[in-house]
Amino acid sequence: MLPAVWDYIVVGGGLAGTTLSSRLHGYNSSLQILVVEAGGDASHDPSILWENSTNLVHGTYDWAYLTTAQENLNGRHIDAPAGRCLGGGTAINGCEWMRGDATDYNDWADMVNDDRWGYDNMLQYIKRSEEWFSTQNEADHGQNGAIFVSSPLYENRTYPLSSDLMESWQQLGVPVLENTDMNTGNNVGLGQLNQNRRRGARQVANTRYPLDGVTVLTHTLVQSVLVDTDGDTPTATGVILANGTEYQAREVIVSGGSYRSPQILMLSGIGPRALLERHNGDTQFALNKSFFFGRLDTNCHCQITVKFEQPQVGRNFLDHFQFDQNWKLVDPSKDYAIGSGNHLFTEPQYSWGAHIPFVVSNPVPAAGIAAAIETDEGTPPDPDTNFYLRNVQAMNENNVGFAAHTTLGDGVHIDGTHIASTIVGLKPSSRGSITISSARIENGPIIDPNYYATELDKYSWRTGLRNITQLMLGNTTLGRSIIASETPPEGFEPMTLDSTDEYLDSRIAHGAFSTYHPMGSCSMGKVVDTDLRVIGVDGLRVVDASVIPIPFGAHLQSPTYALAEHAAAIIAGAGNNLI
Structure with a gap:
C-alpha cells in the first residue's frame, strides 16, 4: 500500500x-x-551497452531535443540529447570520466560563499562514487566506490601512434600529468582518457x-x-x-x-x-x-x-560544444589507424572503449583573454578577481582519436587513411536560457544555449583550432612526417597554419555541435x-x-x-x- x-x-x-x-x-x-x-x-538493454552501440543519441532512450536556431552557428538547430530512462544520460553518453580541476570546485564554492562545494570537501564525494582502476595517486581516488573507472593502458589498448602523439604535444609545451592522470584535481596538461566501462560495458x-x-x-x-x-x-x-x-x-x-x-x-x-x-x-x-x-x-x-x-x-544556462576534424595520413599503409587492417585492432580489448589514448586540456594566453573580455564588457578586467584570469585553467579540451569521424560531410570513411581530432570548449562565457513553450509538460522546453556569442569564446576557440593545427601540421613529430593535411567538409579549403580568424569562425559556424553538457x-x-x-x-x-x-x-x-x-x-x- x-x-x-x-x-x-x-x-x-x-x-x-x-x-x-x-x-x-x-x-x-x-x-x-x-x-x-x-x-x-x-x-540491461544490449543495444546501449557497448562502445559501438548505435541506439544512443537519436535512439530509443533519447528525448532528442533540438535547440532554437543558433545565430552564431549559421542558424542551425543543434541536437540536444538527454536520457529518457532510469540512469538518464548514463544510458546514452560517451562514458568519459573527467572530474575537472580543483579550481572548478573552488570557483563554485567562492561564487556561493560555501566551502562545502570546494574541492577539498567534494573530494570525499568524488571518491565515494569511484572505483579507480589503479592504486597510483591513491590519495586522489576512491577504491571502493560505485562506478568502476578504467583507462586504455590498463586495458592493454595501445596504438601505433600513441608515443608520437604524446611527443608531439610535448613539443608544443604541453606537460604530461603525473602518472598521466587527468583526475587528481589538476587537469592542465596531458593525461589518459578515462571511461566508466568495465570490459567495455557501460555502467548505467x-x-x-x-x-x-x-x-x-x-x-x-x-x-x-x-x-x-x-x-x-x-x-x-x-x-x-x-x-x-x-x-x-x-x-x-x-x-x-x-x-x-x-x-x-x-x-x-x-x-x-x-x-x-x-x-x-x-x-x-x-x-x-x-x-x-x-x-x-x-x-x-x-x-x-x-x-x-x-x-x-x-x-545562466550554458553548454559545452565541440568541433571535429579528420586528418589525412601521409602513408596509410603503415596501418596506424582503425580500418587499416592492422591485426592489433582485432584483439578484443580494442572494442572496449574509445580509440583515444590521451586527453589534453589547455589554457589560452591571459593577454588574449583580457583583450577579449574588454571587447565584450567595454572595460579592462581585473586580473586578480576576474573568473577567467585569476587562475590558470583549461579552456579547451583536445582529443586525438585513431578512428576517423564519419559524419562531417567530408567523404571520409573508417578505412585507415585518416585519424581524427575533437576540441571541446570548456569555459564558455556565452549564456543562454531555458524557457517554456506552453503550460504542458508534454511539450519540451525551449533550449537556447546562445553558442559562440562572445569575443572571449571566439578567441578561445580560434586559439584551440590553431593549437590542433600546429600539432598536426607544425614542427612536431606528427606534422613533419605523419599527417599530410586536414580533409575538410565540402565547400571549405583545408585548415592550415595560416588560416584567418574569419575562416576559423566560418568552420565553427558550419560544424560545431553540442558536447551534451548542459548546466x-x-x-x-x-x-x-x-x-x-x-x-x-x-x-x-x-x-x-x-x-x-x-x-x-x-x-x-x-x-x-x-x-x-x-x-x-x-x-x-x-x-x-x-x-
Missing part, C-alpha cells in the same frame, strides 16, 4: 535522481521515497546505485509541483502527474536535468512572472505525443498560476541555496547539473555523481568525512 504522504518525491530518475534516492535510502532505510521517471529501465547509474527499497514509477510524467501559498512562505506539498494523479510529500526534489528542471519549476508557478503569465490558461494539444507515456487527455486545461516570482529560473539553468546562489533548497519556497530542492553556477571545465558525469552524493549527505544530515 502506498503511503498517504511520502518523505521524498524525486522528480526524475536520471543520474542525479537515481544516485540521490539510492543514497538517501542507504542512510535511512525507513524513508518512504518515490521516484517518478518519464522513461523506462534501459540498464541504476545498476551501480540500486533502487531496492525505493518506489519507482516509470513511463510517468510529472506535470508540476504542488505549491501551497496559504502560509507566509510558499511550500511544496507534492506533485501532480500529467494524467491528473496527485501524490503528497514532505519534500519534493526536482532532478529533471538542466532542460527539464527549470521547465518543471516554471510549470509549477516558480519563475519569471511575465513568462508564466503568458501561459496562464493554455489549452492545447501536446506538440510531440512521443514525450508522453501515460493517459493523454487532449481536453486538459493547463494553466500556470504564479506561486513565487523567480526571474533567474532558466537563466546552470537553476544556478546555486540564484535559484537554489547551498543546501539545494529552492530559494523562497519551502519543501523543494533541485539536485542535478542545472544547479552548477559556473562554466565547469569537465565532462559532467563525474561531477554530477559527486553533486548527488553530496546532496544526499546534506539532506540526510550525514555531514562530512564519509570516507
